[in-house]
Amino acid sequence: MRTVFNSNNQLAQTFAIQSQTHGRTKSMFFEYGTAYSYGYHYIGAKFVMANNGEKVCFVNSRYYSPTTAKHCGELFNAIPDGIKVFRVPLPRVFDLDQLPTIIKVMTENAEGYLAKQLTARKSTVNFYIANNLISDIKEISELFGLPVPSSWDFKNYKQARQKVHTL
Numbered sequence: 001m002r003t004v005f006n007s008n009n010q011l012a013q014t015f016a017i018q019s020q021t022h023g024r025t026k027s028m029f030f031e032y033g034t035a036y037s038y039g040y041h042y043i044g045a046k047f048v049m050a051n052n053g054e055k056v057c058f059v060n061s062r063y064y065s066p067t068t069a070k071h072c073g074e075l076f077n078a079i080p081d082g083i084k085v086f087r088v089p090l091p092r093v094f095d096l097d098q099l100p101t102i103i104k105v106m107t108e109n110a111e112g113y114l115a116k117q118l119t120a121r122k123s124t125v126n127f128y129i130a131n132n133l134i135s136d137i138k139e140i141s142e143l144f145g146l147p148v149p150s151s152w153d154f155k156n157y158k159q160a161r162q163k164v165h166t167l
Helices: 008-017 066-078 096-119 125-143 157-166
Strands: 022-024 028-031 034-037 043-049 055-060 084-088
Touching (some): 008 028, 008 066, 043 066, 055 066, 066 084, 084 125, 096 157, 125 157
Parallel strands (some): 055 084
Antiparallel strands (some): 034 043, 043 055
């Protein structure tokens, strides 16, 4: 079993298939189901078990530097088909009890994109980013037994949707 990898991409691939318990490079490492960038202070990705027994991977969407963003991108891209993967704002220490707080932050982000869409002149990108976040919020909520919101529950959703259809 190889535990020291030549590249972060090799590490990400090994982490993603969960074929061993630990590994490291100069700037990334993983232990069991959690991958870290530079140290225990930054979780890059974490595998968790959903209420239905399905394995899910959360990849951090909060970046402290271009390098941590690259690490998270490599981890995200390495997750094999068939495993649900979500980009979420992970805290320094994560457990499933924090999912409602993470959902709240994702909701605020989605609502921020919906508000931006209201002032957009031509582009519809903000609405589609918000829509993707809302879709992830719904799926995560369903997988982990949290209240599943309707799209209409999000501030400015109706107005942003109407604006997209008139552009």
